[in-house]
Amino acid sequence: MQEFLQLVLSGIASGGIFASLALALVLIYNAMGLVNFAQGEMAMFAAFIAYALIEHGMSYWIALPLTLAIAFAGGVAIQRLVIRPVERAPVLTLVIITLGLATLFNGLAGFLFGYVPRSFPSPFSVQTANLLGAFISYQDLGVIAVSAIVLLLVYLLLQRTTLGLSMRAASHNPDASRLLGVRVSWMLALGWGLASLVGALSGIMVAPVLLLEPNMMQTIIIYAFAAAVLGGIESPLGAVVGGLIVGVTVNLAGAYLVGGDLQLAVAFLIIVMVLIVKPNGLFGRPSVRRV
Amino acid sequence: MVSRLRSAPPRYWLIAALALVLAGLPFIVTSFESSEWTLVLIFTIAIMGLNILVGYSGQISLGHGAFMALGAYTTAILVSRYHMSYLVTIPIAGVVSGAVGFLLGIPALRLSALYLALATFALAVVTPSLIKRPDKLTGGVQGILMTPPDPPQYAKDAFATLTNGPQMSSEQWLYYVSLFTGAVLFWVAWNMIRHRPGRAMRAIRDGEVAAAASGINVAGYKTLAFGMSAFYAGVAGSLYGLSTGYVSPDTFPVALSFQILVGAVVGGLGSIVGPMVGGAFVYWLPIVSSQTISAQDWIPSQISSVFVKAGPAVTYGALLIVIMIFAPNGIVGLAAAAYRALRSRLRGSGEISTGQLPPDPHTV
Numbered sequence: 001m002q003e004f005l006q007l008v009l010s011g012i013a014s015g016g017i018f019a020s021l022a023l024a025l026v027l028i029y030n031a032m033g034l035v036n037f038a039q040g041e042m043a044m045f046a047a048f049i050a051y052a053l054i055e056h057g058m059s060y061w062i063a064l065p066l067t068l069a070i071a072f073a074g075g076v077a078i079q080r081l082v083i084r085p086v087e088r089a090p091v092l093t094l095v096i097i098t099l100g101l102a103t104l105f106n107g108l109a110g111f112l113f114g115y116v117p118r119s120f121p122s123p124f125s126v127q128t129a130n131l132l133g134a135f136i137s138y139q140d141l142g143v144i145a146v147s148a149i150v151l152l153l154v155y156l157l158l159q160r161t162t163l164g165l166s167m168r169a170a171s172h173n174p175d176a177s178r179l180l181g182v183r184v185s186w187m188l189a190l191g192w193g194l195a196s197l198v199g200a201l202s203g204i205m206v207a208p209v210l211l212l213e214p215n216m217m218q219t220i221i222i223y224a225f226a227a228a229v230l231g232g233i234e235s236p237l238g239a240v241v242g243g244l245i246v247g248v249t250v251n252l253a254g255a256y257l258v259g260g261d262l263q264l265a266v267a268f269l270i271i272v273m274v275l276i277v278k279p280n281g282l283f284g285r286p287s288v289r290r291v
Numbered sequence: 292m293v294s295r296l297r298s299a300p301p302r303y304w305l306i307a308a309l310a311l312v313l314a315g316l317p318f319i320v321t322s323f324e325s326s327e328w329t330l331v332l333i334f335t336i337a338i339m340g341l342n343i344l345v346g347y348s349g350q351i352s353l354g355h356g357a358f359m360a361l362g363a364y365t366t367a368i369l370v371s372r373y374h375m376s377y378l379v380t381i382p383i384a385g386v387v388s389g390a391v392g393f394l395l396g397i398p399a400l401r402l403s404a405l406y407l408a409l410a411t412f413a414l415a416v417v418t419p420s421l422i423k424r425p426d427k428l429t430g431g432v433q434g435i436l437m438t439p440p441d442p443p444q445y446a447k448d449a450f451a452t453l454t455n456g457p458q459m460s461s462e463q464w465l466y467y468v469s470l471f472t473g474a475v476l477f478w479v480a481w482n483m484i485r486h487r488p489g490r491a492m493r494a495i496r497d498g499e500v501a502a503a504a505s506g507i508n509v510a511g512y513k514t515l516a517f518g519m520s521a522f523y524a525g526v527a528g529s530l531y532g533l534s535t536g537y538v539s540p541d542t543f544p545v546a547l548s549f550q551i552l553v554g555a556v557v558g559g560l561g562s563i564v565g566p567m568v569g570g571a572f573v574y575w576l577p578i579v580s581s582q583t584i585s586a587q588d589w590i591p592s593q594i595s596s597v598f599v600k601a602g603p604a605v606t607y608g609a610l611l612i613v614i615m616i617f618a619p620n621g622i623v624g625l626a627a628a629a630y631r632a633l634r635s636r637l638r639g640s641g642e643i644s645t646g647q648l649p650p651d652p653h654t655v
Contacts, residue, residue, distance in 0.1 A: 033405075034405070035405050035408065035409055037353075037408075037412065082612055086615065086616055089615075089619075091351075091403075091404045091405055092345065092349070092351055093619060095351060095353075095404075095405070095408045096552070096611055096615050097611065097612050097615050097616070099353065099549065100607070100608045100612040100615065101608065101612065102608070103549060103605075103608035103611065104604070104605060104607075104608025104609055104612070105608070106604050106608075107602070107603070107604025107605035107606075107607075107608055108605055110604065111602070111605060218416060218545065219416065222412075222413050222416050222417070225409055225412075225413060226413075229406075261420055261423065262424060264416065264420055265417050265421055268414065268416075268417040271409065271410055271413050272398070272410055272413075275398070275401070275402055275406050275410060276398050276401065279401065279402070279406065
């Protein structure tokens with residue numbers, strides 16, 4: 001029982017990381033109906049930027065907001081430079097471009113920083129606290145807290161501010177929003193920036209756990225896909241719930257059912273099952289196709 | 292006969308010339324170089340299959356490396372565990388992989404293009420860990436070693452007489468096996484594309500609802516495209532395993548699926564010659580670029596070694612983006628546009644005066 005609780009708790013901690021990356025995917029999906037295959041690699045690259053800043057003697061708490069700002073600017077720049085010319089292109093074109101971005105970031109990180117895994121500092125200690133008889137590290141608690149705060153902030157931004165309203169309007173009905181004076185294209189760019197920021201945070205949080213190297217996010221992005229699909233790919237709340245469910249399920253299945261080496265296959269199974277049985281996920285609206 | 296030959300369109304001449312060059316290649320280059328060209332042919336086969344799926348039927352697969360792995364392991368297991376003749380295993384690998392592709396194509400029907408991309412991407416990432424699990428069958432992390440197949444006696448003799456020199460090596464034999472397989476598959480794809488199934492697939496790609504309204508069996512043709520492309524990938528995987536002589540889970544990383552997709556995009560989606568260009572491109576780019584970089588003395592060795600490792604990824608990524616933005620029809624599309632521009636320059640732009648529509652690049 002104690003082991004079970006332990007697994008659930010650490011599952012929630014990794015679920016928090018999956019949830020942030022899934023939230024980044026959802027933000028871009030909502031902005032332009034696209035799954036960003038480069039999200040994981042962008043997060044990894046941001047973690048490398050943070051690493052470089054800290055290596056140059058900057059304190060963690062200055063490097064973190066600076067990295068997030070760089071990630072935000074980078075996301076906006078990517079949308080302006082690469083995505084905007086093909087905004088109205090077919091899905092296939094957009095998917096291939098995000099794959100190109102993923103490969104590009106992966107290669108760039110390898111080029112600039114090499115492929116040797118590096119340890120990444122964490123602001124939280126690895127000592128454990130006793131919670132309901134199970135042990136949880138301050139590291140995991142910190143990850144859960146940071147994820148919760150970010151998710152809350154994103155929720156407030158989207159639902160409680162005029163800017164969030166404009167962003168939602170721009171993605172929901174671009175033509176009407178343009179007539180009402182919303183600068184639609186810039187709202188999409190903001191969406192990319194925000195997604196890049198949230199994703200960067202997940203990269204920075206996962207780096208101390210997994211060791212930083214260019215292929216670090218390759219498995220995490222699959223868990224994030226599973227989380228986003230499970231929650232319904234257009235629902236921010238769904239991404240969070242999906243992330244937690246995937247984190248816990250994968251942890252439990254790895255320990256009791258299939259073994260640690262097939263945890264990734266469990267995520268794959270979740271994706272396939274959800275897409276076949278309930279393609280809109282837990283919180284997604286059923287999609288209606290107009291001819 | 293002669294007049295028919297004379298009036299044959301230039302693309303037939305092009306293909307005949309290409310076939311001649313490819314058939315004569317092992318006589319010119321070394322045995323090792325023909326093994327490199329074997330890999331080019333193998334990539335071409337896999338890309339041809341992906342092109343049927345992506346370029347013609349408009350579905351996305353980012354996981355064709357998984358089908359290659361299936362084909363390669365089918366051959367490896369049949370050859371090493373059941374001592375089957377390797378030539379027989381090539382079509383078997385294709386059929387096994389094609390059947391799995393066909394079955395996967397059925398749930399794929401329900402998915403939008405985006406979700407299909409997502410699911411197949413996940414498949415590509417999961418494949419290596421799925422292969423490792425049944426280690427009694429697949430050899431686990433160690434993989435399976437295969438002895439390179441020996442050319443049959445008649446091929447050895449024929450080669451020795453023609454070159455007046457050494458007998459045919461197993462690399463050269465595999466080159467011819469791949470060339471023959473590739474030629475057959477090219478013929479199949481070309482004929483399919485220009486006839487009813489190809490027209491139906493293009494109609495589905497360009498407007499699914501309209502295609503359904505015209506009486507096209509949308510579900511049937513979409514699963515057919517999936518099955519066929521998996522068949523091609525399986526055959527390519529089988530040849531890949533035979534020519535490297537070794538299959539292991541790490542032979543089939545996500546990067547392999549990417550490489551096939553890059554080849555299809557760079558060559559030109561929805562073009563029948565695109566895969567050949569793409570196959571040569573994805574195989575030679577990393578090799579040529581790393582050789583060029585390592586040969587430069589002024590670059591410090593640490594930097595050049597990192598570039599050799601990361602360079603292909605950077606180039607692939609940048610190229611994918613640039614091509615998708617500026618030339619969505621790939622190298623073949625660019626060449627065709629240049630040819631048309633040149634011809635209208637030379638002959639005067641006839642289309643405007645006669646009111647005739649320009650030829651559609653897709654109805655080859």
